[in-house]
Amino acid sequence: MASTTAPLRPQVPTPPPNKPPNKSSSKIEASTSTPNPQCSILIIGAGATGLLASLRAHYQGLTPLLIEKTSFLGGTSSLTGGSVWIPCNPITFPPSASTSTTSSKPSNQDTLPSALTYLTTLIDPIGPVSSLERKLAFLTQGPKMVEWLREVGFKWISAPRFPDYYPEVEGASLGRSVEGEVFDAKKLGKWEALMARSETQTDVAVHASESNVFPIFWRTWGLFFLFLKIVLVRTVGWRVLGRRPVTMGRSLIAQLMLLVKNRGLEVWRETELIRLLLEEGNVVGAVVKREEKEVEIRASKGVLLCAGGFARYLEMRREYFQAPASDEWTMVPPPDTGDAIRAGQEIGAATALMDDAWWYPTFVNPRTGERHLCPYERWLPHGIIVDSSGKRFMNEAQSYFDCGQQQYERNKTVPAIPAWLVMDSQHRQKYLLWKMLPGRTPERAFTDGWLKKAASLSELAEEIGVDAEGLTSTVTHFNKMVAKGTDDDFNRGTSLYDQYYGDPTMTPNPNLGTIELSPFYAIQIWPGDLGMKGGLLTDEYSRVVRENGEVIPGLYAAGNTAASVMGRMYPGPGSTLGPAMTSENLDGG
Incomplete structure (x- = not known):
């Protein structure tokens, strides 16, 4: 400096890497008695x-x-x-x-x-x-x-x-x-x-x-x-x-x-x-x-x-x-x-x-305020992120930074803050969700209000306040693309980065899986960040x-x-x- x-x-010599540690006591609690240190x-x-x-x-x-x-x-x-x-x-x-x-x-x-x-x-x-x-x-x-x-x-x-x-x-x-x-x-x-x-x-x-x-x-x-x-x-x-x-x-x-x-x-x-x-x-x-x-x-x-x-x-x-x-x-x-x-x-x-900011999709427990980053839940098959119209607007498996930027961009035209991660029971049976092990969803997740559940997509849409027709048509279209193994809308699963975080047992696309098994689940996605x-x-x-x-x-x-x-x-x-x-x-x- x-x-x-x-x-x-x-212009001073650099001490060698193997210089012995300073044996004096730590100065972490140094005195401030000197007026002008x-x-x-x-x-x-x-x-x-x-x-x-x-x-x-x-x-x-x-x-x-x-x-x-x-x-x-x-x-x-x-x-x-x-x-x-x-x-x-x-x-x-x-x-x-x-x-x-x-x-x-x-x-x-x-x-x-x-x-x-x-x-x-x-x-x-x-x-x-x-x-x-x-x-x-x-x-x-x-x-x-x-x-x-x-x-x-x-x-x-x-x-x-x-x-x-x-x-x-x-x-x-x-x-x-x-x-x-x-x-x-x-x-x-x-x-x-x-x-x-x-x-x-x-x-x-x-x-x-x-x-x-x-x-x-x-x-x-x-x-x-x-x-x-x-x-x-x-x-x-x-x-x-x-x-x-x-x-x-x-x-x-x-x-x-x-x-x-x-x-x-x-x-x-x-x-x-x-x-x-x-x-x-x-x-x-x-x-x-x-x-x-x-x-x-x-x-x-x-x-x-x-x-x-x-x-x-x-x-x-x-x-x-x-x-x-x-x-x-x-x-x-x-x-x-x-x-x-x-x-x-x-x-x-x-x-x-x-x-x-350094954006990152984030879960927030509405009762406790506890926050949790949403990395793997959105990467993995059997889930999509939708806005208030029930439509997808991003590649869910892309970098977390891009997810945040695109959520804000989408919100300019369609309310998308919060967005919703919509999953079916296959997701809950196979993968972690927040701190919950596969197949184990404690009742507190619902009473705290951060996880929603319904027997059908239309009921889930009503529960989370998104357009029911939009959500059901989005899922129908998505499932057809899953059958082909290609996300024609947002290219999910085509990038090496997407695949790195996918499920290797899901072929031909490790990031795609159908959303069809009831009950269905949803959790809010907020544009959180890791700093400015x-x-x-x-x-x-x-x-x-x-x-x-x-x-x-x-x-x-x-x-x-x-x-x-x-x-x-x-x-x-x-x-x-x-x-x-x-x-x-x-x-x-």
């Missing part, structure tokens, strides 16, 4: 981006101070699948294995030209937010970030079969996502209690790239044995040995926390950003609130804002989003209230993509800029505080965390 317009590349770089937000930034700054010879608004570390990152989308990553694609290819079909090789082709083909040019320079910075520095973390002790695994979300687009590939290995959280000691966690997270040590196994694990012997490995060996087995296995977002955060802890880096929890300090046009620090006192922190090299977006700030959602705008469907924790974005706006920072896509506008060095493109010296942004380089698309699993974690590793950034 730097306090001038020129990007910083500190000093640091090289002030990092605001202790998610994956902030933890990595603190660690990276330390290795560059700087003195970081990491502050976090809440009592816990990890933020939204710890609640995610933990996939990190990095084309040409050295875990899946060792340098010696990379070969050039001009094929438009997904392959198990990857190159910078193919990755760039994929991004430029997929993402519409919408100004500087997804400029060629920003794309190239991400693509060239991402693999370096992965390799550097591996050198300092982070344990990755590859997902060689995990497809990009648009495998038919030129330059698409398999295996561009990596994630943390199963990790023993007990290694964190007392710090384990500081890791953010959601009550809806599972204790089963499943990796994000195995998320297609659980809803259908009894459908084939191969899936069943993989399920046993996950549950008996990796989960129960580890616990019998006295370990506490974590995967996905918790592995990502736990490993980063351990690296930060072992270096004795300073972390202030329950510390809220009040405003940035601006002197002669340069950001030189910030005023924060800690222990009910305002503390001025001076940062000689600048401030990095990586405190998330504004998913839980209804006022901002209503200001920027199309109606209906609500914070009741998001999966992001309450502290995500746009503090960092607003602090940047107050000193003249430009923003972009403020009307977009919009934020402060940055250049290829993560430097925050004004509307005229002028850099604000000393101010940097990353993660969901910064507008996404991905524009209005979601290229693959981990397209949020990939750029967020790469930002700190940019040459000069």
